[in-house]
Amino acid sequence: xxxxxxxxxxxxxxxxxxxxxxxxxxxxxxxxxxxxxxxxxxxxxxxxxxxxxxxxxxxxxxxxxxxxxxxxxxxxxxxxxxxxxxxxxxxxxxxxxxxxxxxxxxxxxxxxxxxxxxxxxxxxxxxxxxxxxxxxxxxxxxxxxxxxxxxxxxxxxxxxxxxxxxxxxxxxxxxxxxxxxxxxxxxxxxxxxxxxxxxxxxxxxxxxxxxxxxxxxxxxxxxxxxxxxxxxxxxxxxxxxxxxxxxxxxxxxxxxxxxxxxxxxxxxxxxxxxxxxxxxxxxxxxxxxxxxxxxxxxxxxxxxxxxxxxxxxxxxxxxxxxxxxxxxxxxxxxxxxxxxxxxxxxxxxxxxxxxxxxxxxxxxxxxxxxxxxxxxxx
Amino acid sequence: xxxxxxxxxxxxxxxxxxxxxxxxxxxxxxxxxxxxxxxxxxxxxxxxxxxxxxxxxxxxxxxxxxxxxxxxxxxxxxxxxxxxxxxxxxxxxxxxxxxxxxxxxxxxxxxxxxxxxxxxxxxxxxxxxxxxxxxxxxxxxxxxxxxxxxxxxxxxxxxxxxxxxxxxxxxxxxxxxxxxxxxxxxxxxxxxxxxxxxxxxxxxxxxxxxxxxxxxxxxxxxxxxxxxxxxxxxxxxxxxxxxxxxxxxxxxxxxxxxxxxxxxxxxxxxxxxxxxxxxxxxxxxxxxxxxxxxxxxxxxxxxxxxxxxxxxxxxxxxxxxxxxxxxxxxxxxxxxxxxxxxxxxxxxxxxxxxxxxxxxxxxxxxx
Numbered sequence: 001x002x003x004x005x006x007x008x009x010x011x012x013x014x015x016x017x018x019x020x021x022x023x024x025x026x027x028x029x030x031x032x033x034x035x036x037x038x039x040x041x042x043x044x045x046x047x048x049x050x051x052x053x054x055x056x057x058x059x060x061x062x063x064x065x066x067x068x069x070x071x072x073x074x075x076x077x078x079x080x081x082x083x084x085x086x087x088x089x090x091x092x093x094x095x096x097x098x099x100x101x102x103x104x105x106x107x108x109x110x111x112x113x114x115x116x117x118x119x120x121x122x123x124x125x126x127x128x129x130x131x132x133x134x135x136x137x138x139x140x141x142x143x144x145x146x147x148x149x150x151x152x153x154x155x156x157x158x159x160x161x162x163x164x165x166x167x168x169x170x171x172x173x174x175x176x177x178x179x180x181x182x183x184x185x186x187x188x189x190x191x192x193x194x195x196x197x198x199x200x201x202x203x204x205x206x207x208x209x210x211x212x213x214x215x216x217x218x219x220x221x222x223x224x225x226x227x228x229x230x231x232x233x234x235x236x237x238x239x240x241x242x243x244x245x246x247x248x249x250x251x252x253x254x255x256x257x258x259x260x261x262x263x264x265x266x267x268x269x270x271x272x273x274x275x276x277x278x279x280x281x282x283x284x285x286x287x288x289x290x291x292x293x294x295x296x297x298x299x300x301x302x303x304x305x306x307x308x309x310x311x312x313x314x315x316x317x318x319x320x321x322x323x324x325x326x327x328x329x330x331x332x333x334x335x336x337x338x339x340x341x342x343x344x345x346x347x348x349x350x351x352x353x354x355x356x357x358x359x360x361x362x363x364x365x366x367x368x369x370x371x372x373x374x375x376x377x378x
Numbered sequence: 379x380x381x382x383x384x385x386x387x388x389x390x391x392x393x394x395x396x397x398x399x400x401x402x403x404x405x406x407x408x409x410x411x412x413x414x415x416x417x418x419x420x421x422x423x424x425x426x427x428x429x430x431x432x433x434x435x436x437x438x439x440x441x442x443x444x445x446x447x448x449x450x451x452x453x454x455x456x457x458x459x460x461x462x463x464x465x466x467x468x469x470x471x472x473x474x475x476x477x478x479x480x481x482x483x484x485x486x487x488x489x490x491x492x493x494x495x496x497x498x499x500x501x502x503x504x505x506x507x508x509x510x511x512x513x514x515x516x517x518x519x520x521x522x523x524x525x526x527x528x529x530x531x532x533x534x535x536x537x538x539x540x541x542x543x544x545x546x547x548x549x550x551x552x553x554x555x556x557x558x559x560x561x562x563x564x565x566x567x568x569x570x571x572x573x574x575x576x577x578x579x580x581x582x583x584x585x586x587x588x589x590x591x592x593x594x595x596x597x598x599x600x601x602x603x604x605x606x607x608x609x610x611x612x613x614x615x616x617x618x619x620x621x622x623x624x625x626x627x628x629x630x631x632x633x634x635x636x637x638x639x640x641x642x643x644x645x646x647x648x649x650x651x652x653x654x655x656x657x658x659x660x661x662x663x664x665x666x667x668x669x670x671x672x673x674x675x676x677x678x679x680x681x682x683x684x685x686x687x688x689x690x691x692x693x694x695x696x697x698x699x700x701x702x703x704x705x706x707x708x709x710x711x712x713x714x715x716x717x718x719x720x721x722x723x724x725x726x727x728x729x730x731x732x733x734x735x736x737x738x739x740x741x742x743x744x745x
Contacts, residue, residue, distance in 0.1 A: 020415025049386025239463030258586030
């Protein structure tokens, strides 16, 4: 392999210019500025003469960077001091096991309450059943997960260890806008697909978790934000690497972390800060989503899946009234540099995922294509 | 921009130096992976381009190590430490009252042993603790408890600088090998092994990927409370795609596998490992009054050379001067102190020669 990978500046610029608008649900588009910095510093992390991929996680430089990310998340999200911010191996799926392993033991009944809003909720429910009792207190399965179901305060059994919900449903295009208030038990939210896309009141939650690969960067690490009083109740058979109390004790450096993921997360969080923080992210998310929902609502050519009040700002899921046109739609979109629009296998149709890094121009281009396609085929 | 001249000679114990060609290739296609329109780290793990990449990486593990039919190659997350839990969760159930047998040869063996003890009975069947883990302990399989479900060894001890000269052959008990710091640095005889695992961050790539290679007849015995992502049987069934994998770590490791193949495979990796470590051990022997190797000669690791100098002051000067000559990552693990030179697949032989030259000169000047 004695070849040179040196590329001329012109080649690199051309490749940058040929990037598509990537509507992938995750791993997903990163801000170009972040990729540029990764490219620039890929071979040399902070003047160490080695790539971030090659340095010890016990080096001063790496440890300082890891603590910087957690500071950034704390300040972006307004995480109160009594919460710990942890980095875990694996993504949201690892947390489907880690959460019950750590929290079921909070109450003697080992009962978790779950709200079922789609395929990720269901996966979380299934995994939790291995470790204790699970009660699904509300579900929108009957209506094809087109909404966030109502929950009543009376369902919130105070003897349960926790209440689990999924704040944004990537596959179905629904999102929670009104989280339950004053819950008598710890509320746990899987925010994998909408963390740092809008301000949330962290103090309402006992625990928030998110895989990094949507709004926070690249896959390999999940972030867990947990109120300290919930630590220390892990079941006896919890793998040590998934035990939140042990992770909190050692600042998540119990073993070698996925260093690259943490670096990219730091760059992404800094980018969000520079853009103006979570209020700005929310405004942009609303603007992006509105562009697409407007096209869907006008003309009848497209059919949205989600009930209006629960439409996700992150994942716009729809199909074509004439589904035989779907393949043509996806192929033509691809030709125009609009990629990864195919819907989740359980849903079919089209899904446009619009995370923080998706530029408004990308969504404008998609909206225009949708109008054009409808005009030609409607 | 960075060039080769700025590259430090990085002897880190892991995460560790990667082949420069791999880093350069990754950098060169960072914005647009093979005309997909996106960076490899932005691709959906269901995208055609990514699926092809992962399938190829799995196939290349087989190619590099010559993995026989009837074995599964799995990609996991969480490093070697996650396997300290996954191994007992998956394998203790091989026998009705199954127990784990552990050979304790250092830091990571001790951790593996302790973690396994949380899931069932474990026996420490041999240990070199009494001699500060300066050797691979003598181990007699004849004494194994009949309920032993598996025997666990750590084939290379990163912290102590010792290595099993060869993987032992056991009759009647599956051998589990933590090969985190040596996988793909020498050929493997799979007829001796039941399961072998390695975190990628030494010889295989960056952290975030763990490679597990398991004989199929050992699958299907996981405990009921095994977390889904630690269950080998489910991982095998779903081609390690139970959820979003660490795509970038797999991509980089995939490039490393290709690099190993292009260099001449594991045989060549072994030659280089012997050459590199030989250069350093030659200096330890030449200046035996000055350098104090930790490991007994017959168990010296080809990957991690550990030694001390007469005083801590000299150790500090050694590290400072090495640093000035462009060598980093040489500080020993806190358990042993002193110096540790880690020399994995990605470390050019010339760097080991540079270190040996410096060691020689330093010993002459200060010894």
